[in-house]
Amino acid sequence: MIHADNVTIAYPFAEPSVESFSAEIRTGENVLLLGPSGSGKSTLALAFQGILPRSVEAEVSGRLNVFGENPAAKSITEAASQAALLFQDPETQFCMPTVREELAFTLENLRVPADDIEVRMIEALQFTGMLPWIDARIDTLSGGMKQKIAVSCLAAVNPEVWILDEPLSQLDPVSRETVAALLGRIAADPDKTLVVIEHQLNEVMEWVSRGIILNRNGQVTADGSPGRIFYSHAALLEAEGVWLPAPAEAGKKLLRKTEITTAALPVTLREWETFAAAHPITEVLASLPQPKQGGEPSQKPPVLEVKRAASAYGKHTVFENVSFSLYPGEMTALVGANGAGKSTLARVLTGWEPLKKGTVYVNGQDIAGLKPYEIAKTFGIVFQQPEHQFLMPTVEEEIRYGMEIAGWCEEDIVQHTNELLIQFQLGHIRKNHPFRLSQGEKRRLSVAVMVTNNQSILILDEPTFGLDKRNADALFEVLEQCRRRGKAVLWLTHDMDLVYTKAARILALAERTIAYDGSVEAFFNGSMDLEKIGVRLPAVQLMRLKEGDGHA
Amino acid sequence: MANKRLNLRDIVVISFISAVLGVLYLLWVLLGQMVTGIFGPVGGGLMAGFWILAPVICAYIVQKPGAALLAELIAAGTEVMAGSVSAGAVLLLGFTQGLAAEIIFAVFFYRVFRLPVLMLAGMAGTFAAFLTQYMLYGFSQYAGSIVVFMLVTMIISGALLAGWAGKSFADALVKTGVLDRFALGRQYREGQQRNAV
């Protein structure tokens, strides 16, 4: 089906992004392509469909065959009907205003007879359960719905090879599960071949049968059954900063303590159950990450106080009756389903979106009475799109900027800048334009520029989206430092495993208001109706529960 | 350059840039109408160069035949789709302005995209706008002096607001790296590498 022999891909003016990639993917296989950020996964996905080098300039050497032929040599239509591609960015998948027009566009391209288009369109939407939205404007749909429409487009084409570049990113836990299950149905079909790229592996592990691991230079370092390669290449994966599924991560820890040797790490909950049964329960429980303990209540006055706040777009109420406070030195996660209003709330807090009702106090002052630039003195905000915040032509100047404005002396600026460059691993690219950095580097820079000043509240909108494990760990180390220095940190996220281990307090937004405000442990252990909030238990918590059941 | 034909990517990128500019054109029209209403067509003339930004910027970035004309047509099309209340005039002007800028680039065989050529393209664009408006709005009924004065202000505006400002904007854009895969970006990268050596 896909046959790659010594494929090397280099973009102009750059070192090769993929080096000597060789693999043979057979019909019906479900392959996970894994590697750190920038290892060339998306590049390979484009090459499998022939878009690269047909339309993306790059040097490709070696031999790449899909269905026995070089995809770049085929006609665009033929290549697209054999192998379809789901792109990394849900915002740029579509080119028409409504769902119906988008599907029609796809089918017209493939020259499906006009009379059959309607039928195939409806079938594809039924597959994802999106038929009621057939005439909706795509830009009014939530992130999860958009992703389902993207899957519908692939289903309408019905190709033999499905290439999925981070199909689950930006989805809330419930939607992740739904979309992953949809893809699982395709994976179960012996005639369909899946190549999936993901950072967060828990869901896809249910149906992935083989893993191919790329290292930072885009070379294949391991290829085989996921459980086996996670085991045999554990050290390398750790060094490369690749996320493992939670059971594998815990299994690795467990093995380190005991002398037992195995052939493979568990990758799904089911496998974890049998794996853990071979170990003493205390050891097993100790190998699982602990939820962070909520600190003792702060004695200081709150930096932020929200009282009965309500917000709406036109007639559509996003939330109402929202009240909570943030205290210095607190690490809080804001969770909720796609479209629950997390980003809106973040904007309301910073006085960006006007309040419909209620008040927000920053350091005791009503935010409605402050000018935007005065509010900015109190808030550091990291947006979903880091590029929006960059002002200067080099990384170094970008970091210096805040300190210069604050009027620091040159000596301090130089010293502090160098510290930050090292801390955020940005030293080697200090002279580059911020826009030219990789996604992970941009994210780190955007945080670095926010922690340079003495704003007392730090708000981050999905800070770990698209980051590999090493970058995410580095990021949280810095956030933790900020917290210790007395800042209140609030981050918006869909990643429950991260919430479980990094946050001390959870705010959950559901059914138009704050549905939960309290400690992490009580949130996941308690009687909270998580389904209603649109989240799931973190995998580690499920593993803990399984363990409890197993030994009971 | 081996391939001088516009490909799908060029067209889509030109569409996006021109669509953004088209929205700005619309805002500029409101401003322009106010200025024209108060100071007459001469005051408006000084603003005319802004409407030639799309062909100058896109041709400078892509450096292929047809880019200038296409850019201006799409900018005009965007104005119409976004609900411009003067759709007809906008489409006609879009065509003549884009064509005039295109002719200038063609005269230089699409090889030279230096500041003087870009300014010339801007001036050609405003000149075309002048001719079109002359026909549409009956300028023949006005005193020759004021018409000539208007022409002069429009041409100056074309050189500065379109040629010079357009170039400096594209030059700022190229530093961000998003144009690396277009002619302008490649030239910038090559220049950088030469400096580094």
Added chain:
Amino acid sequence: MLEELQTREAFLQQVHPTLKLLSLFTVFFFMIFIYDIWHPLAVLLLTVAAISFLGKVPLKLLLILLLPFALFGFSFVWLQVVFPEERGATVLFYVFHMPVALENIQTGVSLGLRAMVFASWSLLFVLTTSPVSLVMSLIQKWHMPPSIGYGMMAAYRFLPQLRKELVVIRRARQIRGMGSKPRMREWKEAGVPLMAGAVRKAERTALAMESKGFDGSRKRTRYVQMNYKKTDVWFTAGFILFITVVFLLPLS
């Protein structure tokens, strides 16, 4: 709101976009030979009536949209009075020793009304034609290359996002400024990231289009056929009648 108007169940909305476009340019063409007051006035009133009856567009909205053009139109009047090609003989009164002639006022009013006729026909087109159907008809009937047509659609889809993005960028920069007062230059500086984002989105969209099998060729099937219908015959007949009566029959 615009979208709601464009898709209303009314006569003008059913007319094929290419015919409306053609009629728009025809009116423009005939108008440039007109220098009297009555022709443009008649056309203006007829057009406004057509939009509001045949297009079911509220008259109030139409008048609001035409108001700025009245101001624009007025500039033609005073210009004509102050800088006429040829000063008329029938002097009505003096302003600061400058003679104001009836002929010049007439020409000015005519030119002003002409601008308003252009505006009203443009409104007729814009308020009753949806962008998708316009692009589809241009591709199917006027041989617009599909890559341009669909490229424009993709860019059009991106526009609502643009405004949000601009707000975000400005806000993000204010926060970076950390309490210093915003400067005028900010607007210009925000342009670069805005455009950089647009270029990047455009590139990704182009790849997505190609990945969906779009090769820009005309060889594609048509889910929606933009064919001429009975309404189009009526519209064409009505329009020819209108042109003949107003412009071609010599009115005395």
